[in-house]
Amino acid sequence: MQKVRLVMVGNGMAGVRALEELIKLTPDLYDITVFGAEPHPNYNRILLSPVLAGEQTINDIILNDFQWYEDNQIRLYTNKKITKIDRKNRTVEASDGTICEYDRLLLATGSNPFMLPVPGGNLDGVLSYRDIHDTEKMIEAAATHKQAVVIGGGLLGLEAANGLALRGMEVTVIQFAGWLMERQLDETASKMLQASLEAKGLKFALKANTEAILEDVVNPGHVGSVRLKDGTVIPAQLVVMAVGIRPNTELAESAGIHCNRGIVVNDTMQTYDPRIYAVGECVSHRGIAYGLVAPLFDQAKVAANHLAQMGIGRYEGSVTSTKLKVTGVDLFSAGNFMGGDDCEEIVLSDPGAGIYKKIVLKGDKLIGSVMYGDTADGSWYFKLLRDGTNIGAMRDRLMFGENNLGDTGHQGQNKAATMSMEAEVCGCNGVCKGAIVKAIKEKGLFTLDEVRKHTKASSSCGSCTGLVEQILMFTAGGDYSATPKLKAMCGCTDHNHQAVRDAIKTHHLITIPAVMEMLEWRTPNGCASCRPALNYYLISTWAKEAVDDPQSRYINERSHANIQKDGTYSVIPRMWAGETNASELRRIADVVDKYAIPTVKVTGGQRIDLLGIKKEDLVSVWKDLDMPSGHAYAKGLRTVKTCVGSEWCRFGTQDSTQMGKDLERMLWRMYAPHKVKLAVSGCPRNCAESGIKDVGVIGVDSGWEIYIAGNGGIKTEVAAFFVKLKTSDEVLEYAAAFLQLYREEGWYLERTVHYVQRVGMEYVKEKVLNDAINRKALYERLLFSLDGEPDPWHEQIKAQVDTRQFIPVAVLT
């Protein structure tokens, strides 16, 4: 079969990323030709700054060497600029007359630096800062000349100025606005930045307007100085213009493709001519042209997906954030950091220590942030901002950062730069800093996801994410931060969890294949990440109607025990509210002897764990124990922990143990998006630790206080006060109603704390506290779904436990 001919114009970061993604999806569909105006293979433009600063070399920043093109059978023409597209005959033509036919064309022409139209702009020694050529010229000039002027005090200008200063030049930055990086920083942060750059020897002319670039008297044709509107003359043998970029649309426009400050594309990255795609800085998507790599990589992925004829990916725009790559300067900004009339600001300023943090709130949402000096929490704020998380409940602690909210696993470190190469960054997977740096360098990683995949760092609990991002920042210069606004459920679909839940409800879908067909799943039977979610959504939405699919459950829920690292299992029988008796203990002791169970352990959930049981023995262990399943393996109700309470305790005001038993008897066998734990304490001394539970109940003299959405774990979350109630019947009703709301609306693997953060505490109160009819309805629905649910340990057929799994299918001798 004849391959489809794909031609790409522009051999830069966005375009080549699209090819990489395309080759991953369909290695053989296309015959690919690439035209690049530069003489180099694809390199990391971002890292031109460290090259200029002398921290890296050109060789270090090549992303795809010539061999890569060869290996992937891509015809590469460097030094060939395309000057014409003939859409009728489907050909492109290069300046040297080369003509090439295409079936699909991908434009990735990037952008052009904007040159101020001032007199003298064409003199020798006046440069832009965009490519290797510019950078080499600057390095050359720095070796022979003394003074430089950088016009433009933005991100690019400051990186250029810093680099030139490190190469020994006297540099003055001319900035039109009142402060540096006015589009990313507020005045206070900017002044701090300026002070630290001044300490490095840079000079600044603010609110300054360049009038002309003047010729050198001794060296005609070459730049000698810069004159400002106010008459000041600054001597300079090198002038770098960094006043902005313009999408490079010349070629597209000449071919009659619709452009409007960028080549206009739709959500599949197609231009008005559907055979022609465009990605990168040259593109205008929904009116926005992006100038940072992260969103461009998202675009590349979508274009590749569409070119691969999978046709489902959509690019819906990105939110971006900024960091400056000047060694020793730590700043971060995202969103609306200037605030406004209807916004509130929280500011922490410690000029002595060189730290400034500002976060901008609108209602219960974080909408912007700017930070200087200590940016460890940048990515956390960015995440809150992007996800539109409801931050009402943590507002007073927000300023002190994520660590303050109780993080574990990395020794409280929050500055990656000061960590040694041997220091452990990810406590879950035991990954040290050196290993991450090495992987980033050797494998050319750019994004957090890539680092997670390759090193496993930050892929489990996520508490070290901020550190990993910092390492990525100074190793790759990669801007990791843009991500699609709505995250797809997994690689099998582009729909997110909410869309899937909604579809199941609206279309009355009751089987996994039905969902996959309706929502056009890409894979025949999903993956290990979406199938369990779908199964849960079906049985929680259509109780008694949708049938559970054990093959779509994780092993623990399929075998009703917890798998251990050696492939054996643990068994935790239910002890209502942590109470037991002699007969249960005797049976447990007998089982331990009979099956030679190696370890017996008391759990933190107030029951007894039997560890190291062979799968073959599980069914008979359950039978001999003759106790209900403890569901210690389930995404569902685990335990209700209680203190002794008023029956015995001299401080007790309420019978917490009885309350706990009632709650546990009502809720056991309940599946949920994630595990659910409850606790009941008999008085405010709170011996059962009700403050860190999904539902925590605390007895007081006049009744019960209910707290919700707490948990222990990687990030300890303190439960928030919900309501005070008089009777235990009310406790049952309110707790059940809240949990049912969570069961119906929570996303799979989302714990109550994250669910409540997402929808907002006000919303939960509205549904459960203020609306009595709705509360009763929720309560009824929970009772209905639990009514008659089997105990999988003792009613295996009804619970659809496939008992064949416990025995080998054959024994070979």
Added chain:
Amino acid sequence: MLQLKIKQQHKLKMKFICQLSEIPQLGARRVTRNNGGEIAIFRTGDDQVFALLDRCPHKGGPLSQGIVFGHKVACPLHNWSIGLNDGCATEPDVGCAERYAVELRGVEVWLDTAAPILSQSALTTTIASNVIPIAVV
């Protein structure tokens, strides 16, 4: 063309294991052996069968207990994806589980219990019975 370098050659010793219906669709069953570790036999959504040593190349997790999807299984311990056809972990993870020749004869599942298949590289064929080394170089 594929070039298989097979250092060791063995005579196939196919044995009847079970009816296909005894393995759940998108699931697996274990075969225990007196000599050697357990073998997992997988049945995919399209009713093909595959056999691997029941030990994940990562830390030895029992693959038979994982979730089967497409022609892969997700290890129950740390969620590596293992290809059923080649026994190898999906990139960037590295490592392969030993493969065994298995075939469907009508509705019967037959397994070669003599020795694992010894080719190193992933074979591009999809039907497990086709990967039995017939053309040996």
